[in-house]
Amino acid sequence: MSLFGTDIDGGLTLARRVGQKYRPVFDALNPKDRAALAWYFLPHRSGKPVVGVTRPRILKWYCPFADQQQFSSGHRYCINVYVGCGHGCEYCYAAGYEPDEPNCKKNFERHLLRDLEDLDNYNVPPAPVHLSNSTDPFQVLEKQTWQTLFTLKQILRCRRRFTSVVLLTKNPSIPAEPQYLEILQQLSSLPDDHPSKQPFEQKNLPPLRMEVSLAFWQDEVRTFFDPAAPPVNERMEAIRKLRAAGLSVVLRVDPLLPRSPLPNGKTLADFDLPEAQSLADLEQLVAFAAEVGAMRIVYSVTKITQPRFKPLSETMQKLKQAYEHLCKPQRLTFSGGSWRLPHDIAQQYVVEPFLDICRRYNMPATYCKHNLVSTP
Numbered sequence: 001m002s003l004f005g006t007d008i009d010g011g012l013t014l015a016r017r018v019g020q021k022y023r024p025v026f027d028a029l030n031p032k033d034r035a036a037l038a039w040y041f042l043p044h045r046s047g048k049p050v051v052g053v054t055r056p057r058i059l060k061w062y063c064p065f066a067d068q069q070q071f072s073s074g075h076r077y078c079i080n081v082y083v084g085c086g087h088g089c090e091y092c093y094a095a096g097y098e099p100d101e102p103n104c105k106k107n108f109e110r111h112l113l114r115d116l117e118d119l120d121n122y123n124v125p126p127a128p129v130h131l132s133n134s135t136d137p138f139q140v141l142e143k144q145t146w147q148t149l150f151t152l153k154q155i156l157r158c159r160r161r162f163t164s165v166v167l168l169t170k171n172p173s174i175p176a177e178p179q180y181l182e183i184l185q186q187l188s189s190l191p192d193d194h195p196s197k198q199p200f201e202q203k204n205l206p207p208l209r210m211e212v213s214l215a216f217w218q219d220e221v222r223t224f225f226d227p228a229a230p231p232v233n234e235r236m237e238a239i240r241k242l243r244a245a246g247l248s249v250v251l252r253v254d255p256l257l258p259r260s261p262l263p264n265g266k267t268l269a270d271f272d273l274p275e276a277q278s279l280a281d282l283e284q285l286v287a288f289a290a291e292v293g294a295m296r297i298v299y300s301v302t303k304i305t306q307p308r309f310k311p312l313s314e315t316m317q318k319l320k321q322a323y324e325h326l327c328k329p330q331r332l333t334f335s336g337g338s339w340r341l342p343h344d345i346a347q348q349y350v351v352e353p354f355l356d357i358c359r360r361y362n363m364p365a366t367y368c369k370h371n372l373v374s375t376p
């Protein structure tokens with residue numbers, strides 16, 4: 001046994017203490033892998049009878065809040081390279097728990113290296129890694145600190161420990177730069193001794209996918225909802241470069257918003273909101289995805305997230321009023337810190353007209369949660 005213990009029996013003893021919401025992931029594994037997961041994710045010295053997946057410093061459990069019975073994200077990692085995000089999107093779901101000002105993490109590089117070393121020490125089986133679910137890994141900070149570049153180099157060095165590498169951004173111009181492209185291209189193939197090489201090849205799955213958010217066709221609308229994110233044309237140009245370099249791209253037309261007419265003869269203008277996603281605009285986005293050969297489109301419906309320690313912005317208050325009008329006589333649901341349209345209303349007014357366009361263009365479209373859990 002090493003200093004902390006890495007034997008299978010010790011790992012299995014630790015795994016028996018894992019909280020119910022993570023248990024399905026551990027129970028599905030063979031004893032050797034279950035023990036490895038326990039050593040990596042669970043605190044070794046906790047005196048608590050029930051423990052969570054809180055041990056890693058940077059290379060963390062994908063979504064520690066989620067109950068695996070309801071959201072079966074499975075064994076996958078998330079690296080939030082930065083804290084907070086500078087794009088300042090009105091609808092930001094991370095605003096409910098992230099600080100306003102984007103920043104770097106203290107000792108990021110050192111902690112990431114220690115986590116990667118632990119994956120080897122505990123011989124943890126490979127799993128997908130996502131950058132990032134609460135920040136943009138290619139926001140302006142990246143031009144000053146290159147922490148995402150550092151992270152990608154380390155993932156490449158430890159490629160055997162990961163299956164899919166997924167990068168989500170509103171700023172594809174940075175990864176389209178030559179120094180990033182070179183690494184991304186190398187990450188796009190699995191080494192010959194990788195345990196997932198054959199299944200990925202047989203199913204024609206890309207080991208790296210670039211997920212680029214482009215929810216608006218009109219740049220005036222983009223400045224209204226994503227004020228500090230890159231302009232539409234810039235993102236399109238960068239997507240073309242990523243595709244020309246042979247990278248797999250998923251276009252995230254995400255989040256989706258309602259459009260006029262609303263019930264009872266109202267329009268979005270009655271709520272002082274722009275027509276952000278007319279059907280003609282959505283068609284342009286879908287046509288662009290088809291033209292560049294995107295793997296698929298990913299979408300979700302805008303949630304109205306209550307920001308941390310402050311009121312809803314004026315824009316989101318207006319959107320909430322429009323939502324309340326849209327769902328009458330039903331009411332908005334509130335869960336996970338956000339107001340949401342009831343499912344049937346969201347499908348009728350927001351999602352179905354969009355899916356009709358995707359079908360016309362033969363463009364596969366996947367709800368964001370399904371996209372995530374189906375990424376191997």
Ligand code: SF4
Nearest residue numbers: 085087088089092135
């Ligand atoms: S890019 Fe994502 S994380 Fe950043 S502000 Fe926008 S929604 Fe939030």
